[in-house]
Amino acid sequence: MSRLSEVLPKRIDPGFLISVALLTAAGMAMVYSTTSGTPLAGHWGKQLIFVLSGITAAVVLVTVDYRLLLKSSPAIFLFSLLLLVYLPVFGTRIAGAKSWIKLPGGFSLQPSEFVKISTALLIAWILENDDRTFLSRKTGLLILAAVGVPVALILLQPDLGVALTYVPLAVTGLFLGGLRLRWWVLSAVLAVVFVGSSWFFLKEYQKDRIRTFLDPDLAARGAGYQVRQARIAIGSGRIFGKGFKKGTQSRLGFLPVRHTDFVFAALAEEQGFVGVAGIVGLYGLFLSRGFAIARDARDRGGSILVLLIVIDIVVQALVNIAMNVGILPTTGITLPFISYGGSSMLACWAMAGLCLSVSYRRFVNV
Numbered sequence: 001m002s003r004l005s006e007v008l009p010k011r012i013d014p015g016f017l018i019s020v021a022l023l024t025a026a027g028m029a030m031v032y033s034t035t036s037g038t039p040l041a042g043h044w045g046k047q048l049i050f051v052l053s054g055i056t057a058a059v060v061l062v063t064v065d066y067r068l069l070l071k072s073s074p075a076i077f078l079f080s081l082l083l084l085v086y087l088p089v090f091g092t093r094i095a096g097a098k099s100w101i102k103l104p105g106g107f108s109l110q111p112s113e114f115v116k117i118s119t120a121l122l123i124a125w126i127l128e129n130d131d132r133t134f135l136s137r138k139t140g141l142l143i144l145a146a147v148g149v150p151v152a153l154i155l156l157q158p159d160l161g162v163a164l165t166y167v168p169l170a171v172t173g174l175f176l177g178g179l180r181l182r183w184w185v186l187s188a189v190l191a192v193v194f195v196g197s198s199w200f201f202l203k204e205y206q207k208d209r210i211r212t213f214l215d216p217d218l219a220a221r222g223a224g225y226q227v228r229q230a231r232i233a234i235g236s237g238r239i240f241g242k243g244f245k246k247g248t249q250s251r252l253g254f255l256p257v258r259h260t261d262f263v264f265a266a267l268a269e270e271q272g273f274v275g276v277a278g279i280v281g282l283y284g285l286f287l288s289r290g291f292a293i294a295r296d297a298r299d300r301g302g303s304i305l306v307l308l309i310v311i312d313i314v315v316q317a318l319v320n321i322a323m324n325v326g327i328l329p330t331t332g333i334t335l336p337f338i339s340y341g342g343s344s345m346l347a348c349w350a351m352a353g354l355c356l357s358v359s360y361r362r363f364v365n366v
Helices: 003-011 014-035 043-063 066-071 073-090 111-128 137-155 160-164 167-177 181-201 204-214 225-237 263-296 300-325 342-360
Strands: 092-094 097-102
Touching: 014 043, 014 263, 014 342, 043 342, 066 073, 066 111, 066 300, 066 342, 073 097, 073 111, 073 137, 097 111, 111 137, 111 160, 111 167, 111 300, 111 342, 137 160, 137 167, 167 300, 225 263, 225 300, 263 300, 263 342, 300 342
Parallel strands: none
Antiparallel strands: 092 097
């Protein structure tokens, strides 16, 4: 028996791993429930392959010292950018965006999901090498560049939804680095100006999403249809839900993309408030145990890496849930560990593996 198999259970945070496993299991159940008996029935088998591949990636990353990855992060980051440069020219166009690389066997990968990992590694490495109380201008610009360059390349695809999932990495990195208050105020002002002026550069379907967010009744049969049906599904679930595979909005096809972007609405319809509370609680457990791993990490780089990852995943989950209930415009952001999608599942499990690698090496003699 290897030394790793002997000590691994003692060093891996059980609460963190349980939260990820249960969220993934819930996702598998919802993919099966929303696609069985439909032309998408084969998605469950594909999702299982994605989950097993993600678990394998996590195990590999646990065995690799995260400190080696931090030291190599500039090279890893630059290599990952090559994939984003490749996509606008040679990528496969799906749903209007060249965001995918086609693989044999009918599978596709979305590199932007994995570049997020290299971005988190690079930001953690940058901050590990600058532990001053307040963020220097050079370090702040490096963090913004680490996020801004991949975001710009992703917007060229164009994929606004995935690009937005990089924002928590920048905000968390600047906060952990110690950005001064005056710069936060300036950033907030610039963000408001940018968001306002971006209206003139949005595509028409993106403008429709914002219009229907402000007033879904403007396009009840068009762009606002998704949000309306999601709200109906969530409300009809009540306390205990309609039961597994008994959600009428999803099973009868009224709820669009019920296995991806709107899987939360399908879950709420089937499992009700109790099921929703359970899922939100699991994300809370994931976040709290992630904070605990960061607190106990043996070095600054490992601590920052874990915080970047868990905050990014939880913020993405909150945005997806808010989108489902109509608090935020529809953006095409998946629900981590639950929505159907190979790249998202692989990336989420890989990020979980990095967190567990930090947990495993929290003692000096590892």
